[in-house]
Amino acid sequence: MKKLLTLTALIFFFTLTTQAQKSVKSVLDGLDQKSEFYGEIAQNIWGFAEMGYLEEKSSQLLQKTLKAEGFSIKNGVAGIPTAFVAEYGSGYPVIAVLGEFDALPGLSQEAVPEKKSAHKAAGHACGHHLFGTASSAAAIAVKDWMQATNGKGTIRFYGCPAEEGGSGKVYMVREGLFNDVDVALHWHPSAQNAASAGAALANKSAKFRFYGISAHAAGAPERGRSALDGVEAMNVMVNMMREHIPERSRIHYVITDGGKAPNVVPNFAEVYYYARHNERDVVIDIFDRIIKAAEGAALGTGTTMDYEMIGGTHELLPNLTLQQLMHNNLTKVGGISYTEEEKVFADKISVSLGFETLDISRATDVQPYKTEAKAYGSTDVGDVSFTVPTAGMGAATWVPGTPAHSWQAVAAGGTTIGNKGMMVAAKTLTLTAIDLFKNTDLVSKAKAELENRRGANFEYIPLLGNRSPALDYRK
Helix, strand or coil: CHHHHHHHHHHHHHHHHHHHHHHHHHHHHHHHHCHHHHHHHHHHHHHHCCECCCCHHHHHHHHHHHHHCCCEEEECHHHCCCCEEEEEEECCCEEEEEEECCEEECCCCCCCCCCCCCCCCEECCCCHHHHHHHHHHHHHHHHHHHHHHCCCEEEEEEEECCCCCCCHHHHHHHCCCCCCCCEEECCEEECCEECCCCCCCEEEEEEEEEECECCECCCCHHHCECHHHHHHHHHHHHHHHHHHCCCCCEEEEEEEECCCCCCECCCEEEEEEEEEECCHHHHHHHHHHHHHHHHHHHHHHCCEEEEEEEEEECCCCCCHHHHHHHHHHHHHHCCCCCCHHHHHHHHHHHHHCCCCCCCCHHHHCECCCCCCCCCCCCCCHHHHHCCCCEECCEEECCCCCCCCCCHHHHHHHCCHHHHHHHHHHHHHHHHHHHHHHHCHHHHHHHHHHHHHHHCCCCCCCCCCCCCCCCCCCCC
16 A cells, blocks of 8 residues: 555656646747747837837836736836836745846947948847747746646736836835845846846946036136036046956946047046946945046036936846756757858958858857856946845847947847847746746755845845936936
């Protein structure tokens, strides 16, 4: 009798396991079947090319897509009209999938392998049209799996605006929208397929505004006090400061307003600054010194100065428990293959980048797993990663060798090459979320790792302070 019960239990377990495997395969097959559907959504958003906090059409399209699949929608969250949260299910665990959809200014480009403007104000040079769509597809696929298996828990999609300089997720974190989340998953368009432990630089940004006195530059120069002189004096001092900051620091600026005519002493001028480092405490120190340079410049030029915080993000905190899982699933999914037409396109893009040959393996293969990575750019995912265990990956949506924020990235993102990479990400996120729903011990382990990495006395303090969302920061 005991042997019979044991055999019955084994048969029951085997049956459940087989059914679960079939349901996962069915969900992945469903993503394949809807690849054209999701590709059309992504290309619509590529065409909208809406900049941060202005992504009305893009946000509405993703909301409509998720609502049609049974997700409840909360829009306008964190005081941001284009931010939203879509949710399906209830209870533990709560798995979040992050999505972005903002474009970059001044990078208009047609979907062709030659530099050719699409005559728009912006372009998707960071592939966020693919990012938001693939993450939505993954959330929907996980919902389908939950329905098929009667799975318990909550799948949640976060519609995150203005990653490019606007720090949209920081406001969402500050608002407490991630407080009940157990794990957050994300991805990013890339020139290769990889799910190693990522890194990103902490960042503080602000616009410094100088106010002077207008006068005729030739007829009465002694009556004027040039606001542009204030900006230039500040820039000189900050550039000298570069010699005396930690090696891995980065400082960038653009003069956004330098006056209107050479024969008028400018009574207003503005410069927009970024400060970055892989440790937020260093960024805070550098930024304070930049403020001192601005104050000194105003004093020396007889002008006045104020500044407005625009953005501020934490560095990215990796979670190796989740990254290994993400890498394993990306390896199962694999890379993409190019058609002959896509290869001709890719060859031309590669030539435009200065390469003699195209290394197509970066798109077809998955890169080896690494536990550490050098930080280059910044992302507001960093603030999420200090709040909840977070893992991410990159998929080859661009031609290998393509840098982000380039016309080549915009071009490939408007083709089937971008769509194919997007579906690799959707599948990988789906498998990873399903694994976490099936094995909540991994969730607990990831949480313990987060506590250990950020320290027992960690207190989240947003680097952009208490300011309201900078909805007009592009102006």
